[in-house]
Amino acid sequence: MKYVDEFRDGDLARRIGANIAHEADPSRDYRFMEFCGGHTHAIARYGVVDLLPDNLRMIHGPGCPVCVLPIGRVDMAIRLAFERDVMLCTYGDVMRVPASDGLSLMRAKARGADIRMVYSPLDALKLAGANPGREVVFFAIGFETTTPPTALAIRQAESDGLQNFSVLCSHVLTPAAITHILRSPEVQDYRTVPIDGFVGPAHVSIVIGSRPYEGFATTYRKPVVIAGFEPLDVMQAILMLVRQVNEGRAEVENEFTRAVTREGNACAQAAMGDVFEVRESFEWRGLGQVPASALKIRGDYALFDAETRFDLDYRPVADHKQCECGAILRGVKKPTECKLFGNVCTPETPMGSCMVSSEGACAAHYSYGRFRDIPVVSS
Amino acid sequence: MCLALPARVAERVGMDHAIVDLGGVRKRISIALVPEARVGDYVIVHVGYAIGLLDPEEAQATLQLFAEMSA
Numbered sequence: 001m002k003y004v005d006e007f008r009d010g011d012l013a014r015r016i017g018a019n020i021a022h023e024a025d026p027s028r029d030y031r032f033m034e035f036c037g038g039h040t041h042a043i044a045r046y047g048v049v050d051l052l053p054d055n056l057r058m059i060h061g062p063g064c065p066v067c068v069l070p071i072g073r074v075d076m077a078i079r080l081a082f083e084r085d086v087m088l089c090t091y092g093d094v095m096r097v098p099a100s101d102g103l104s105l106m107r108a109k110a111r112g113a114d115i116r117m118v119y120s121p122l123d124a125l126k127l128a129g130a131n132p133g134r135e136v137v138f139f140a141i142g143f144e145t146t147t148p149p150t151a152l153a154i155r156q157a158e159s160d161g162l163q164n165f166s167v168l169c170s171h172v173l174t175p176a177a178i179t180h181i182l183r184s185p186e187v188q189d190y191r192t193v194p195i196d197g198f199v200g201p202a203h204v205s206i207v208i209g210s211r212p213y214e215g216f217a218t219t220y221r222k223p224v225v226i227a228g229f230e231p232l233d234v235m236q237a238i239l240m241l242v243r244q245v246n247e248g249r250a251e252v253e254n255e256f257t258r259a260v261t262r263e264g265n266a267c268a269q270a271a272m273g274d275v276f277e278v279r280e281s282f283e284w285r286g287l288g289q290v291p292a293s294a295l296k297i298r299g300d301y302a303l304f305d306a307e308t309r310f311d312l313d314y315r316p317v318a319d320h321k322q323c324e325c326g327a328i329l330r331g332v333k334k335p336t337e338c339k340l341f342g343n344v345c346t347p348e349t350p351m352g353s354c355m356v357s358s359e360g361a362c363a364a365h366y367s368y369g370r371f372r373d374i375p376v377v378s379s
Numbered sequence: 380m381c382l383a384l385p386a387r388v389a390e391r392v393g394m395d396h397a398i399v400d401l402g403g404v405r406k407r408i409s410i411a412l413v414p415e416a417r418v419g420d421y422v423i424v425h426v427g428y429a430i431g432l433l434d435p436e437e438a439q440a441t442l443q444l445f446a447e448m449s450a
Contacts, residue, residue, distance in 0.1 A: 001402040003385040003421060003438055012445050038381050065380045091426070093380050120427030122409065145381040148412050149428040203381045206423060206431035229381075232445060258438035259423055259431050268412045268430060359380060 003258070007230030008046070016235040017051030024242050030056040032241050033331055034199040035178060037064030037359025038229040044364035046231035049372075052238065059193065059331040060361035062177055063201060065142045066093045067329060067353040067360045068284045071317040073170050074099040077139045080168065081105075081113035084310055087131060089116045089124035090139035093357045098350060100317050105139075121153035121167075128157070128165035137306045141170045145203040147295065148268035151275035154297065154304045166306040169297050172282065174204050175212045176293035182220045186332055193331045197241040199234065200226035202256055207272075209264025213252045221250040228256040275301055283316055285353055286329030325352035328361050335362040336373060342366060383425035385433050388416050399424060 024030060034040055040060045043049060049058065062068050074097050081088040088105070095106045095117055109115040114134075118124050121138055128136035140150040150167060157165045178198065186193040200213055205226045213224045223244035227237030237255045244251060254260055275298060282294030297305040306312065319325060323345070324338035335341050335354065345351035347363050354360035358367065386399035388410070395411040399422065406424075410416045413429040422429035 001384070002387075003433060006442055009445075016445065036381065063381075091380070122427050142380055145383065145425055145430060148430065149409075149426050152409065152411055152428065201381070203383045203423065203425060203430065206383075233441075236441075236445065255441070258434050258441060265412060265431055267414065271412065357380060 004230065007228065007232045009232060013046070013048075013051060013231055013235055016232065016239055020051075020056070020235070020239050020242055021053040023239065023246065024053050024056055025246060026055060028055065030196055030242060030245060031059055031194050032056070032197050032199060032238065033059040033061045033181070033195050034234070035061035035063040035174065036199075036201045036204070036229075037067065037357060038202060039199055039227065039234055040064070040361055040364050041359045042229055042231050042234050044368040047368070048231055048234055049369070051235065056238070056242070059195065060328070061181070061198075061331065062284065062286060062329040063143065063174065064354070064357050064359040064361075065146070065172065066097055066357035067325065068172065068177075068286060069094070069097055069141055069170060069353065070283045070285045071099055071319065072283065072315050074105065075317060076312055076314065077105060077137075077168055078103055078108045078113070080137055080306065080310060080312070081108055081115055084135065085114075086135040086137045087114045087116060087127060088137050088139060089118045089127060091141065092117045094139060094141055096350060096356050097353055098320075098356070121149050125153055125157060125160075125162070125165060128162050129160070132164060134164060136165050137168055138165070139168045139170070143172060143174050143201070143204050144207045144272070147171045147276065148207060148265075148271050151271040154275050154301055155271070157304055158301065166304050166309045167297065168306040168312075169276070169295060171276065171295045172284065173278070173293050173295065174201055174208070176290055177284070177287065178213075178216060180287055180290045180293065181330065182216065182222065184330060186330060195222065195331070196245050197223035197225070199237045199241070200224045200252070202227060202229045202233070202259075205256065205260040205264070207265050207268045210252050210254050210260055210262050211264070217250045217252050223250045223253070225253045226256050226260055228259070274298075283314075285319065286326040320351050323352040325354045325362075328354050335365040338362070342370060381425070383423045383430060385421045386424045388418050388420050388422055391418060397422075397429070399429075
């Protein structure tokens with residue numbers, strides 16, 4: 001496919017890898033966090049780690065919306081389906097996220113709840129139109145990439161006069177999460193999670209632009225390089241980060257210029273601003289309560305807000321005691337440092353959220369990297 | 380989750396929609412977030428919506444940069 005295949009060329013990747021190894025200072029370590037699950041997936045799937053020098057480590061960040069979705073939010077969706085008899089629609093990634101009582105949306109569906117997997121919020125709108133006698137709720141999750149489509153779906157429901165459609169909004173904000181990580185004691189003390197720079201989001205940045213990251217460069221002195229989700233993009237961004245660190249710079253640079261501008265997509269930002277406002281606080285799996293880090297539906301669109309419509313309350317639920325998703329999402333631990341990894345917890349039977357989505361650090365490592373951990377023994 | 384793919388606009392349908400071609404697969408999407416998209420443009424498609432335009436000159440410049448570096 002055009003604009004995809006060219007950015008996956010193996011020979012070029014090896015050459016960029018050689019340049020990184022050549023320019024990286026052997027007397028120091030480099031630790032970069034890739035915020036997005038899309039980058040985590042690309043790094044694991046294409047074996048980018050194998051092309052990096054030993055003194056350069058990638059730390060997986062919390063930018064996988066499925067992974068940071070707390071149990072309590074999934075419970076809300078399941079309660080809606082079981083107790084309020086709604087037709088609950090959501091993205092495929094959300095279906096297997098573990099919830100309370102050994103349930104997930106998938107298991108709730110198996111027990112008779114009316115849960116539908118959709119590709120687009122438009123599909124949920126269609127279901128609402130086709131089933132006027134049913135309450136249809138779209139369980140909306142995701143970062144700024146996924147938020148503008150939800151905003152447009154709500155506006156369309158209003159203009160179509162749909163009376164039976166509402167949204168359980170769990171959209172979260174990228175810059176707030178990065179700020180939270182930068183302020184965490186692990187990073188501030190510069191002991192447990194030393195971060196020398198960030199690989200910045202690809203598709204989120206198409207929407208919000210590169211400007212929101214400028215504060216991280218100036219206030220926290222951390223370089224940020226926005227990168228596309230293809231392996232060559234990631235490699236090039238890592239090289240740009242190594243150069244910034246070597247030269248003592250902390251700037252926002254953009255590797256993904258073919259899709260990202262400084263200002264972002266004004267039309268998408270306007271739609272989000274019209275329909276949503278910032279929540280005072282929101283619970284993230286792994287990060288806990290993060291102030292001003294998520295969106296809720298504005299009062300003007302209250303009719304389409306499932307939380308108002310069904311008078312829902314949020315009840316926080318603790319994660320499985322031995323699950324290390326929290327520490328993994330903060331970059332404090334690696335997937336292999338979790339006791340459950342690869343035995344009790346696998347992509348087929350995930351215990352924690354990082355094993356659910358292919359973008360989660362655990363699922364990515366399980367699928368593409370777990371055999372690297374086993375030493376090769378020659379006979 | 381943030382998976383999005385570049386697809387070529389093959390046909391505009393009304394004000395807000397378009398048929399895109401994605402490696403031979405044709406699909407109807409909303410272009411309400413990228414109203415400036417024209418036939419022949421590449422848009423980035425996510426959950427049934429174009430969320431941005433792809434700049435072919437910048438794409439070429441980035442590829443050129445990879446090639447020059449490796450020379």
